[in-house]
Amino acid sequence: MRQPCKVLWYDRAKYVFLEFCVENSRDVKVDIEDHKLIFSCLNEDNIQIYNEIELYDRIQPKDSREKRSDRSITCFLRKWKEKVAWPRLTKENNKFAWLFVDFDNWRDWDGEEEGEMAMAEHYMDLINKVKDKGEPPSMDDLDDLDLLTEVVSCSPDKLKTENGGKKGTLSGYSVILKDTVLFPEGGGQPDDRGFIGEVPVHRVTRQGPEAVHFVLSPLDPGSEVLVKVDWGRRFDHMQQHSGQHLITAIADSLYGFKTTSWELGRQRSFIELDTPTMTGEQIETIEQLVNQKIRQRVPVIVRVITTDDPEFNQVRSRGLPDDHAGPVRIIDIEGVDANMCCGTHVANLSDLQVIKLLGTEKGKKNKTNLIFIAGERVLKYAARSYSMEKALTALLKNGPEEHIEAVEKLQKSVKTLQKNNLTLLRDLAVLTAQSYKNNPNKSKVFSLHRKEGDNEFMNIIANEIGTEDTIVFLTVGDEKTSGLFLLAGPPEVVDQVGPRAANILEGKGAGKKGRFQGKANKMSQRGEVESLLQEVINGSAPKEE
Incomplete structure (x- = not known):
């Protein structure tokens, strides 16, 4: 006796997941072909379960897998065409328990409903024997941003890093996988971050057709690993990159401004346009139109063509890499733009949420950089702006519309105070010198420290x-940390003591015409310099060789 098995279906951008619900299964056999899946097993009652399913579209059998648990057997079917929706049969009135879709997990492919319903008839002969629909299993470990693949090679390597201006080198390993979901840097877009198993990936680069993953722990060639992408970073890059395509297309169509390059930055991005200037009205018009396209929910479609395809010479491109081989990937914003691109993009312009053009800055060679942010970055920008506005309101004691006027008044007051302070400091310097000169018991060394100066x-x-006959040693700044120093006097004394004083103060200085001055990083050591000067006057200081 054999019978069909209840199956739960989940459609994702890159995968279709089928979960055969059989508790305590035995003798599981799964045969995955490019258009068919054959499943059989014995259940806990020793009844043979058998399903033979003709698939909606072609899949990649070599990149498809199955995984058994105590309650089910899950098949991971890698789509041949990514981001193409399979039929949403559960949107019809007929609810079939074995063909179940969790709509929270659907990517939104608008505009394909009629095609989907037509293809749905292909399944009607397969769904006659089911009644109740159960709850879907947890899909936490089946995200379409994860990939089960194989380690091809792992070799020792080094990675140059830079953090806060400090350069360093990491020792680790370069790993090549059979396939990957981590994007290597290219096309103006930074690389992905993620994990290979539990090992963090610190950099992904492209070497010819291969993606090279830099990790700190070795991985065994031939081993099966699960690759996970950092979705927060990926989605941010998708929003900025698709936003760039949209802005580029609109700027070109409206004003003929060609994009010559672009850069995806950590906080903001810019597009280099081949124009020496842009007006505020032009910026505003571009911003209005790109956000209109976002509200219209325009689909973004990924297509692959060959270089001998007639369309190849019609799509926008800045040229292919010298080492490119094989087909060409096209990012098509329906009715707006078609462009060759290797980067990651949203499936619909609505995923961009909003685009804000922040203004322009002068570019190189009579070009203009148009600065923009998209998606979540706009929300973060608004949150930061509101926080600053709230803080300024509390400090300035007025409303946001009066902040600029209040700051301008403060700046004028500060300039006036600084001018008055400089005048007072000059007067104080003159009085300090006169006081010393009028002292009948003055020493040959005048030493003074003042915090302000x-x-x-x-x-x-x-x-x-x-300073012909007097040695002057002066310091200004914080007495416990850093500041400025000046040593003036007879040239032979200054030449001898100046560099040594800089070393004592752990600073740097330069000498000229009987003066040596510079920066002191350890002002607390100024007493040692004073002692050295006394030794020089008394003739007891040893000379440096």
């Missing part, structure tokens, strides 16, 4: 005192 303050004192 600058190079001009120190030079005024040195000039007023005169």
Whole structure:
């Protein structure tokens, strides 16, 4: 005796998942062909379960897998054509338990409903013997951003890094996989991050047709691994990249501004346009139209063509890489733009949410950089702007519309105070020098530290005192940390002591005409410099070789 098995179906952008619901299965056999799947097993009652399913579309058998658990057997069928929806049969009145779709997991392929319903008739002969629809299983580990694949090679390597201006080198391994869901950098888009098993991927680069993953732990060639992508980073890059395509197309169609390059930055991105200037009205018009297209929910379709296809010479492109081989990938924003591109993109312009053009800046060679943010970045930008506005309102004690006027008044007041402060410092420098000169018991070394001051303050004192016969050692700044220093006096003394003083203060300086001045990083050591000067005057200081 044998009978068909209840099956739950899940459609994703790259995969279709079939879960055969059999508890305590035995003798499981799964034969995956390019247009057919044959499944059989014995259940806990020793009844043979058998399903033979003609598939809606072609799949990739070599990249398809099955996985058995205590309650079910799940098949992972890799679509031949990615981001092409399979029929949504459960949207019809007939609800078939073995063909179940969790709509929270659907990508939105608008505009294909009629085609889907027509193809749905292909399945009607297969769904006659089922009654109740059960709850879908957890799909946490079956995301279409995960891929079960094989390690091809793993070799020691090094990765150059830069963090906050500091450069470094990581020692690790370069890994090549049979296939990957992690995008290598290219086309103006940074690379993905993610995991191979539990091992973080720190960089993905392209070497010819291969994606090379840099990791810190070795992986065994031939081993089966699950590759996971950092979805937050991926989706952000998708939004910015698709946004760039849309802005580029609109700027070209409206004003003939050609895109010559673009850069996806960490906080904002820019498009280099072949025009020396853009007006505010042009920027506003482009922004209005791109957001109109987003509201119209225009589909974004990925197609693959060959280089001898007549369409190849009609789509927008800045040229193919020198090492390119094989078919060409086209990103088609329906009715707006078709462009060769290797990057990751949204399936519908509605996924961009919104685009904000922040303005322009001068580019290179009579070009203009148009700065923009898209999607989640706009929300974060609005949140940051509101937080700053709220903080300024509390500090300035007025409404947002009065912030600019209030800041301008503050700037004028600060400039006036700075001018007055400089005048007072100059007067104080002159009085300080005169006080020393009028002292009948003055020493040959004049030393002074003042928290407030600058190079001009120190030079005024040195000039007023005169340094032909007097050694002047001055410092300004925080007494416990860093600041500025000046040593002035007879050239032979300054030449001898200046560099040594800089070393004691752990700073740097330069000498000229009996003066040596610079930056002090350890002001607390100024007492050692004073002691050195006394030793030089007394003739007891050893000379540096």
